[in-house]
Amino acid sequence: MVAMKGLHTRTQVPFTQPLRSAGRARQHCCVVPRAAVASPTKESRFTSVEQAPPDPILGVSEAFKADKSDLKLNLGVGAYRTEELKPYVLDVVKKAEKALLDKGENKEYLPIEGLASFRSATAELLLGPTHPAIKEKRIATLQSLSGTGSLRLGASFIARFLPGTAVYLSNPTWGNHKNILSDSGVEWKNYRYFDPETVGLDFDGMMEDIKSAPDNSIIMLHGCAHNPTGIDPTEEQWAKIADLCIEKNHLPFFDVAYQGFASGSLDEDAYAPRYFLERGLEIIAAQSYSKNLGLYGERVGALNFVLSDSNSAQRVMSQAKRLARALYSNPPVHGARIAAEVVGQPDLFDEWREEMQGMAGRIKTVRQKLYDELVKLNGDKDWSFITNQIGMFSFTGLSPAQVENMTKKHHVYMTKDGRISMAGLNNAKTEYLAKAIDDSFRNH
Numbered sequence: 151m152v153a154m155k156g157l158h159t160r161t162q163v164p165f166t167q168p169l170r171s172a173g174r175a176r177q178h179c180c181v182v183p184r185a186a187v188a189s190p191t192k193e194s195r196f197t198s199v200e201q202a203p204p205d206p207i208l209g210v211s212e213a214f215k216a217d218k219s220d221l222k223l224n225l226g227v228g229a230y231r232t233e234e235l236k237p238y239v240l241d242v243v244k245k246a247e248k249a250l251l252d253k254g255e256n257k258e259y260l261p262i263e264g265l266a267s268f269r270s271a272t273a274e275l276l277l278g279p280t281h282p283a284i285k286e287k288r289i290a291t292l293q294s295l296s297g298t299g300s301l302r303l304g305a306s307f308i309a310r311f312l313p314g315t316a317v318y319l320s321n322p323t324w325g326n327h328k329n330i331l332s333d334s335g336v337e338w339k340n341y342r343y344f345d346p347e348t349v350g351l352d353f354d355g356m357m358e359d360i361k362s363a364p365d366n367s368i369i370m371l372h373g374c375a376h377n378p379t380g381i382d383p384t385e386e387q388w389a390k391i392a393d394l395c396i397e398k399n400h401l402p403f404f405d406v407a408y409q410g411f412a413s414g415s416l417d418e419d420a421y422a423p424r425y426f427l428e429r430g431l432e433i434i435a436a437q438s439y440s441k442n443l444g445l446y447g448e449r450v451g452a453l454n455f456v457l458s459d460s461n462s463a464q465r466v467m468s469q470a471k472r473l474a475r476a477l478y479s480n481p482p483v484h485g486a487r488i489a490a491e492v493v494g495q496p497d498l499f500d501e502w503r504e505e506m507q508g509m510a511g512r513i514k515t516v517r518q519k520l521y522d523e524l525v526k527l528n529g530d531k532d533w534s535f536i537t538n539q540i541g542m543f544s545f546t547g548l549s550p551a552q553v554e555n556m557t558k559k560h561h562v563y564m565t566k567d568g569r570i571s572m573a574g575l576n577n578a579k580t581e582y583l584a585k586a587i588d589d590s591f592r593n594h
C-alpha cells in the first residue's frame with residue numbers, strides 16, 4: 151500500500167472519505183474514533199505520477215490564452231475562424247438544430263452502432279450514394295466519437311483481430327495517430343512522406359517504404375489535405391500506391407478528416423478512398439465532421455469497413471459493436487442528428503456545400519495573400535509551397551528554434567513542427583504573419 155500518512159490504523163474509513171461524512175458517521179453511530187478523521191494534508195497515493203507534457207497541438211491554445219499581447223495570433227489548432235477570427239457555426243447547422251428542436255428530439259440512448267439515418271448518410275457521403283458496396287451491404291458503418299474516436303475504434307479492432315500487424319504512418323503525420331495506435335496496443339512504423347529539400351512529397355521514399363513493409367501490413371493514408379503537410383499525392387501517384395497495396399496485399403486505412411474542406415467539393419476530396427475501392431481493395435475509413443460541418447465539440451464521425459462480401463461486413467460490424475460497447479457504450483446523439491438532417495435534406499445539403507466552398511475559399515484567399523506578402527519581403531526565396539499545399543494547414547519548414555522566435559518575439563502560436571493553420575488567419579493579419587515568418591527564416 152502506498153503512503154497512508156495521517157490515517158491511524160484503527161479506522162476503516164477510506165482516506166478519500168470527505169470530512170463531512172466522517173463527521174456525520176460520528177454523530178449518528180459514534181463508531182469512528184476521532185483520530186480516524188482523514189487529514190486533507192496527507193500524501194496522495196499518486197505522488198509518483200509524473201506530470202505529462204502539454205499536448206503538442208492543444209497545449210498551443212493554452213499558451214495562446216495566457217499571452218496578454220494584442221498582437222497574438224493562434225495558428226496552432228485546426229479550427230476554422232471567420233475573417234474576424236471568431237469561431238464559426240454554419241448556418242445550415244443552426245437551421246438543422248432549429249428543425250430538430252421543432253420536432254422535439256429526445257435524449258434517449260442511441261444503439262451501439264449509432265443513428266441509422268446518420269450511418270447511411272455518412273456512408274453515402276464517403277462512397278457516393280449509388281456505390282455498389284452500399285447496395286450489396288458490403289459496408290459496416292458505425293457512428294463513433296468524431297475522427298479520433300473512429301480511429302481509436304479502428305485501432306482497437308486491429309489490435310483484436312489483426313494482432314501483430316503494424317500500421318504504417320506517413321512521416322510526418324497528425325500527432326495523435328501515434329498516441330491512438332500506441333494506446334490501443336498496435337505497433338506503428340513510418341513511411342517517408344515529406345521531402346524537406348523540395349518541401350513536397352517524397353514519393354519515391356514513400357513507395358520504397360510501403361514496398362518493403364511486410365505483406366498484409368496496414369497503411370494509414372490521409373484521404374485528402376494531408377495533415378500537417380498539406381501535400382497530397384496526385385491521381386497518378388494514388389494509382390501507383392494502390393498498385394503497391396494490391397501487390398503486397400496491404401490494407402489501406404483512410405483517415406478522412408477534411409472531406410469537402412480541402413477543395414470545396416465533397417466528391418473531389420473523396421477521390422482516393424473511392425479509387426482504391428474501384429481497384430478492388432478492401433478499406434477501412436474513419437470520417438470526421440469536425441471541420442467540414444464545424445461540429446468540433448459535438449464529436450460526430452464514423453468508422454467504415456468496406457469489404458468484399460456482406461457476410462464479412464456483418465460479422466465485422468458485430469465485433470466492432472462489441473468493442474464500442476466497452477469503450478463508450480454508444481455515441482452522442484445531437485450532432486449526429488444535425489449531420490443526418492443536413493445530408494438528408496436536399497435544400498440544406500446544397501446550402502452546406504455552398505458554405506463549405508465559402509470556408510475553403512477563404513482559406514485559399516489568405517494562402518494567396520500570405521504568399522504575395524512573403525514574395526514582397528523576400529523574392530529570392532521560393533515560397534510556392536504555400537500555394538501548392540492544400541487544405542487547412544501550411545507546413546512552413548520553420549525549424550523548432552524559428553518557431554520559438556515566432557511565438558516569443560511575434561506572439562504567433564503554432565506547432566513545433568512548423569505547421570500553421572491557415573484557417574486561423576485572416577486578410578488583415580497576413581502582412582504581420584509574413585513579416586514574422588521572414589524574420590524567423592532570416593535571423594534564426
Ligand SMILES: Cc1ncc(COP(=O)(O)O)c(C=O)c1O
Pocket residue numbers: 228295296297298299324372377405407438439440446451
Ligand atoms: C488527420 C486528422 N485526423 C483526425 C482528426 C480528428 O479530429 P476530430 O477527432 O476532431 O474529428 C484530425 C483533427 O485535426 C486530423 O487532422
